Amino acid sequence: MLSLNELWFVLVAVLFIGFFFLEGFDFGVGMSTRFLAKNDMERRVLINSIGPFWDANEVWLLTAGGAMFAAFPNWYATMFSGYYTPLVVLLLALIARGVAFEFRGKVANGKWKGTWDVAIFLGSLLPPFLLGVVFSGLMKGLPIDGDMEMKAGLFDMVNLYTLVGGITVVVLCLVHGLMFASLRTTGSLQERARKLARKLMIPLAALFVIFGVMTYFQTDVFKVRGLALVLLAVVGVACFLLAGMFMSKHRDGWAFGMTGALIALSISSVFVGLFPRVMVSSISETFSLTIHNAASGHYSLKVMTIVALTLLPFVLGYQIWSYFVFHKRVHEKEHLEY
Amino acid sequence: MEALVLARLQFAATTIFHFFFVPLSIGLVLLIAIMETMYVVKGKEEYKRMAKFWGKLFLINFAVGVVTGIIQEFQFGMNWSDYSRFVGDVFGAPLAVEALFAFFMESTFIGLWIFGWDRLSKKVHMICIWLVALGTTVSAFWILAANSFMQRPVGYTINNGRAEMNDFFALIGNGQLWVEFPHTVLGAFATGAFMITGISAYKMLRKQDVQFFKKSFTIAVIIGLVASFGTALAGHQQSQYLVKTQPMKMAAAEGLWGKSGDPAPWTVYAHIDTDNGKNNFEIKIPYLLSFLSYSQFSGEVKGMNELQAEYEQTYGPGDYIPPVKTTFWSFRIMVAAGCLMILLGMYGVYLAWRKKLERPNKWYYRLMLWGISLPFIANTAGWVMTEFGRQPWTVFGLMQTKDSVSPSVTSGQLLFSLIAYCAIYTALAIVMVYLFVKTIKKGPYAENHTDDKSTDPYGKEGYHAVS
Numbered sequence: 001m002l003s004l005n006e007l008w009f010v011l012v013a014v015l016f017i018g019f020f021f022l023e024g025f026d027f028g029v030g031m032s033t034r035f036l037a038k039n040d041m042e043r044r045v046l047i048n049s050i051g052p053f054w055d056a057n058e059v060w061l062l063t064a065g066g067a068m069f070a071a072f073p074n075w076y077a078t079m080f081s082g083y084y085t086p087l088v089v090l091l092l093a094l095i096a097r098g099v100a101f102e103f104r105g106k107v108a109n110g111k112w113k114g115t116w117d118v119a120i121f122l123g124s125l126l127p128p129f130l131l132g133v134v135f136s137g138l139m140k141g142l143p144i145d146g147d148m149e150m151k152a153g154l155f156d157m158v159n160l161y162t163l164v165g166g167i168t169v170v171v172l173c174l175v176h177g178l179m180f181a182s183l184r185t186t187g188s189l190q191e192r193a194r195k196l197a198r199k200l201m202i203p204l205a206a207l208f209v210i211f212g213v214m215t216y217f218q219t220d221v222f223k224v225r226g227l228a229l230v231l232l233a234v235v236g237v238a239c240f241l242l243a244g245m246f247m248s249k250h251r252d253g254w255a256f257g258m259t260g261a262l263i264a265l266s267i268s269s270v271f272v273g274l275f276p277r278v279m280v281s282s283i284s285e286t287f288s289l290t291i292h293n294a295a296s297g298h299y300s301l302k303v304m305t306i307v308a309l310t311l312l313p314f315v316l317g318y319q320i321w322s323y324f325v326f327h328k329r330v331h332e333k334e335h336l337e338y
Numbered sequence: 339m340e341a342l343v344l345a346r347l348q349f350a351a352t353t354i355f356h357f358f359f360v361p362l363s364i365g366l367v368l369l370i371a372i373m374e375t376m377y378v379v380k381g382k383e384e385y386k387r388m389a390k391f392w393g394k395l396f397l398i399n400f401a402v403g404v405v406t407g408i409i410q411e412f413q414f415g416m417n418w419s420d421y422s423r424f425v426g427d428v429f430g431a432p433l434a435v436e437a438l439f440a441f442f443m444e445s446t447f448i449g450l451w452i453f454g455w456d457r458l459s460k461k462v463h464m465i466c467i468w469l470v471a472l473g474t475t476v477s478a479f480w481i482l483a484a485n486s487f488m489q490r491p492v493g494y495t496i497n498n499g500r501a502e503m504n505d506f507f508a509l510i511g512n513g514q515l516w517v518e519f520p521h522t523v524l525g526a527f528a529t530g531a532f533m534i535t536g537i538s539a540y541k542m543l544r545k546q547d548v549q550f551f552k553k554s555f556t557i558a559v560i561i562g563l564v565a566s567f568g569t570a571l572a573g574h575q576q577s578q579y580l581v582k583t584q585p586m587k588m589a590a591a592e593g594l595w596g597k598s599g600d601p602a603p604w605t606v607y608a609h610i611d612t613d614n615g616k617n618n619f620e621i622k623i624p625y626l627l628s629f630l631s632y633s634q635f636s637g638e639v640k641g642m643n644e645l646q647a648e649y650e651q652t653y654g655p656g657d658y659i660p661p662v663k664t665t666f667w668s669f670r671i672m673v674a675a676g677c678l679m680i681l682l683g684m685y686g687v688y689l690a691w692r693k694k695l696e697r698p699n700k701w702y703y704r705l706m707l708w709g710i711s712l713p714f715i716a717n718t719a720g721w722v723m724t725e726f727g728r729q730p731w732t733v734f735g736l737m738q739t740k741d742s743v744s745p746s747v748t749s750g751q752l753l754f755s756l757i758a759y760c761a762i763y764t765a766l767a768i769v770m771v772y773l774f775v776k777t778i779k780k781g782p783y784a785e786n787h788t789d790d791k792s793t794d795p796y797g798k799e800g801y802h803a804v805s
Contacts, residue, residue: 074423088416
């Protein structure tokens with residue numbers, strides 16, 4: 001049986017996996033508005049394809065943050081105060097992007113739309129990049145002292161390893177988003193989305209390999225969880241090949257499932273590699289934050305477990321229903337809300 | 339500047355800004371849900387148009403409310419990490435439940451509502467907006483549960499040098515929560531209602547779409563009056579609770595240095611001299627403070643000097659008197675704005691009752707246009723009083739504000755984020771007001787996108803995606 005601390009570690013991981021799987025594709029679609037759409041109408045089709053979903057997808061991040069606060073207050077406190085500046089940029093990006101979807105279509109003016117288009121692009125590009133940097137940093141180790149305070153300089157947070165991590169997450173989300181666009185659009189836009197996704201598979205493979213090798217040398221996660229990580233990697237390679245195969249056969253739904261599986265496996269690997277730590281200290285192993293020294297008390301975790309396990313089925317149920325309601329493709333000729 | 343000052347400034351600025359949008363969302367969505375229900379029950383297109391028109395304003399507002407809320411959730415960890423470590427065990431739970439219960443509900447069903455007009459049956463579509471309304475109110479409940487713990491900590495023990503939860507039901511049964519929640523949520527309903535009455539009054543003044551706005555006005559003014567009156571009653575409950583649980587806040591809100599005497603008079607105006615701990619000039623109404631505190635015309639209220647001495651005994655040496663002038667005046671501003679709302683609402687209901695809305699009520703409609711600002715003033719002043727009045731504590735009696743900030747965050751970082759947030763919030767405010775004015779000027783009979791070509795989404799082109 002899992003202890004409550006372990007269970008909450010898994011739940012936080014699940015929330016982040018859900019976040020990257022779901023918001024990952026709307027980040028990808030958001031990025032693609034910049035280069036995939038040839039005109040305003042195509043851009044609108046792309047935005048409308050994620051219109052009903054992006055807000056609920058973002059809530060996965062908020063819930064992950066809330067779960068960290070409730071279950072591992074020291075993790076939440078150390079990470080959020082330590083990664084101060086990247087998080088400020090992340091927040092600004094999410095703010096600009098969120099209102100951009102709503103505001104963009106309200107005024108028929110090229111400059112107006114152009115401004116919000118930039119917000120949508122940067123707001124979709126920066127968050128996955130920054131979160132990629134942050135999550136790679138958790139594995140690589142950060143200067144966390146005996147008081148659990150993280151006093152990181154710029155190069156502790158941003159270095160070659162974490163940059164590669166950030167770029168990998170961006171490309172992964174982009175491919176995932178392009179597959180989602182292939183699922184919800186038609187005609188030449190759909191064709192271009194498929195084509196670009198296939199083209200990006202090679203750089204994505206390269207990034208995975210480089211990041212994997214760097215992880216081997218830069219972190220201790222293979223020493224700690226070598227077998228599990230190798231297994232995850234094997235499954236990942238299989239998913240990757242299947243994704244490529246489905247793409248070339250124009251089985252968009254299956255290909256989207258596979259890119260999603262790649263995201264889930266990547267995020268799982270981070271959490272598997274960390275376990276039972278939540279943040280690795282580069283100063284001393286004994287200063288690392290773990291699921292024990294960062295956690296709330298037993299009572300609090302128990303209450304939260306009951307609440308979460310009661311509510312989660314409902315949340316999943318109505319979210320799945322909303323995807324069912326909007327399963328039809330977005331078409332230029334129909335009424336577009338955004 | 340000192341990190342503590344900057345962190346407090348940032349919390350005040352971002353929270354006040356966020357709380358312009360939140361109550362408006364809570365109030366508007368309730369009214370829209372009522373309008374859509376009338377559409378479903380009565381089957382008149384006019385009500386659908388109403389839900390859609392006010393829905394446009396709601397959505398612009400909702401977007402800003404959502405994105406500014408993200409900062410709120412991150413801010414505790416970023417700027418107040420010592421606070422987060424100390425209370426996370428208790429305080430984190432309601433925040434997590436809020437996200438899990440309310441945020442998912444709001445965001446999923448708002449998506450279904452916006453995009454689902456043609457894809458869902460009338461009834462299901464109506465249920466979606468009610469679920470959004472429920473989500474916003476539930477969200478308020480949980481965040482206020484967290485705030486109530488700061489006002490009156492319950493259901494915890496001090497263990498391992500921090501507050502640990504030992505009774506979840508005490509947390510949600512907190513007396514503070516049950517006076518704070520109705521007061522805040524009813525105030526939010528009034529905020530949405532006064533937005534609609536104000537805009538409708540403006541449109542009727544301009545003689546544009548008078549029938550449409552007359553109906554909107556009637557629905558909103560009834561809700562507005564009931565909610566304002568309810569807010570006042572709940573506020574009275576809250577002040578009685580305050581005397582018992584946070585007497586210092588009450589004393590500061592009254593500018594009461596010494597004992598009040600029995601029966602206690604209520605001070606309308608005072609020239610407060612905080613340096614010497616006295617008031618130089620006061621205008622008082624006899625009996626009223628006794629009534630506010632105990633619902634009867636007798637009873638004494640403790641003053642700040644006496645409480646300061648008591649607190650020094652309990653908590654050790656220190657200054658336990660909150661900023662008196664801010665607490666005193668924010669309370670009076672809130673009460674004055676609330677009373678004006680009740681008066682304006684009563685006259686509006688009278689006009690609607692007597693079917694006099696179509697007459698040229700020029701001065702009243704102009705007042706109602708300006709009246710849009712009243713609930714915002716009251717909401718802000720109310721929170722300023724609540725949060726300033728609790729100082730020097732973040733969690734009353736347990737943790738002081740000066741011990742709550744993040745040790746690892748520099749004042750340079752705080753200044754950078756403060757400037758960045760203020761800049762983006764200013765831009766948001768300008769854009770939002772612009773879009774509000776534009777939407778209102780267009781009126782309810784304008785189409786969203788002029789380049790829309792309507793076809794049946796269930797037609798040939800809309801075939802099943804996963805094939």
